[in-house]
Amino acid sequence: MAVFTPVSDDDARQLLKQYNLGELVSLRGISAGIENTNYFLNTTQGEYILTLFEVLTHEQLPFYIELMHHLASAGQLVPEPQTGLNGQRITTLHNKPCSIVTKLEGGYEPEPSSEHCRQAATAMARMHLAAQDFPIRQDNLRGLSWWQSNAPKVLPFLSPEQADLLQSVLSEQSNYAQTEQYLSLPRGPSHCDLFRDNVLFAGTHENPQLGGFIDFYFAGCDTWIFDIAVGVNDWCIDRLTGALQIEKAQAWLSAYAQVRPYTDAERAAWPIIIQAAALRFWISRLYDFHLPRPAQTLKPHDPRHFERVLQQRRQFGVPALP
Template sequence: MAVFTPVTNQQATDYLAQYALGDFVSLRGITAGIENTNFFLNTSQGEYVLTLFEVLNHEQLNFYIELMHTLASREVKVPMPQTRRDGTRIGTLNGKPAAIVDRLAGGYESDPGIQHCIIAGRTQAQAHLAARDFALYQPNLRGLPWWEETYPGIRPFLTDSQDRLFTASLEEQRQIQTGDDWKSMPAGACHCDLFRDNVLFDGTYDEPRMGGIIDFYFAGHDAWLFDVAVAVNDWCIERSTGALQPWLVQAWLQAYAQERPFTETEKKLWPIALRAAALRFWTSRLNDYFRPRPAQTLKPHDPTHFERILTLRVQQPVPPLP
């Protein structure tokens, strides 16, 4: 969410005229993140987020925007994409695809506790179920084929030990994800990037309320178990080491399973799904760190964080699915 593409107040005013959202009041860039350009947009009618998409094209965006619209329409807490006067929900601003969505209440919790994990785990399951008949299809663009395509570009930056870990993990995922068990697991449109900074909470720390899930622009069709693993690898860890915190893992998984029980195949593949999720984000962080795109405000994440997590998921047992 770095500011890759500047937008002036006048440009925002002109773009806003394509919507029935009131008059322009203010625009403020959001500096966190690394993929899209985001602004807080205030109008006389309310508060919104304006996004310019730096990588995704209009065709790809249709999946993400319509998925969010479907979830919001089915009362899952996600931002509602706003519809333009011409009936579409994606426009063009400064040569980039652009969209406006509701700005949700609350903020993200940097140190989530049990109640946060319960609420977020339950909402994740509700989102999976709400989108199970979603008609549009978009593969997870950061899935196994992308890891394979990206490896040659990041290989020169890896030490020998890092390369051994990466290639062994990649080969494991090739074998598992092309197998019948992985393909048989429940799957559908899912977030694929459900980190703690992509969930907003209202209320207090001890009594949080779900504000909503944001930033769906890595969403895609994948095994729901992979989506759960992505979340658990971020929410349910000791931050400095990456070690799983069993009480947080249990809180997340039990809350999820109350909405959608896990299958026996999912229980068997759970450790491998956690390794897949770790490899996915180690790959992307290596790529972002060593092969960055120019931006006005760019803060690439440290790739060693997910190297540590992947190493632990290979070496240590993980709490089982309920």
């Protein structure tokens, strides 16, 4: 973990007194993740995840927690935040905001098949539609304004060729965001970080069963086509080269469209938006790699991966939306 806050069994027992979730059975830390401290929390009533938020504040959390609650209440496969005896879904432990959510079934699939892509895309489309009436609005905090603010901070670490690529794409995205076409794109609450390790599957590789989406703490209101692009750029590629695997990409794009058909504006925007999704993670990985937080102990991801993804999208394009 990036920042780890120890939680003892006694801490957990005291915390559970604020809920109606039974008595503590076991507590075990989860090693994955770079933003928050997570524990598997098992009680006499069920299995849960305890999260202590190391970066997000009490004031910032309601969008994420209430979005999950809204989606779970609508029947979507997402962790359901538990409500305390005081009616609140956010509390405090070790002077940090925390929450308890239900544990979903399954584990993440490191080598997804076309069937995994179809199931994830179908669930994403249903999630987008289910979130339309969510009343809290918050922009994607890692959107264009964040790229514009942080790109200058990482440029000193780049070669002239890399800096030219980053600045060129950022300029294109900044200009495109002012167009009528971009402003007409359907949008709403989105996951914005739906990598393969944020989706759980039960069953077997040959017969997967979607367990659900996790880690909503980069969610925000953005164009739905951007959310799709983030997914395709991780699920449907050769990890060594960043090249698209066309069969998987077509499976993803077609499955999504069966739930929510694309608009003409989305079809036109697709080639530039999928570059935006690559740029977002190239900049954030450059930032985490070269300017890590002081307490971060987990090795950051190699930023060159999304540089390759971006170059692939610019050189070879993408299959058209159905």
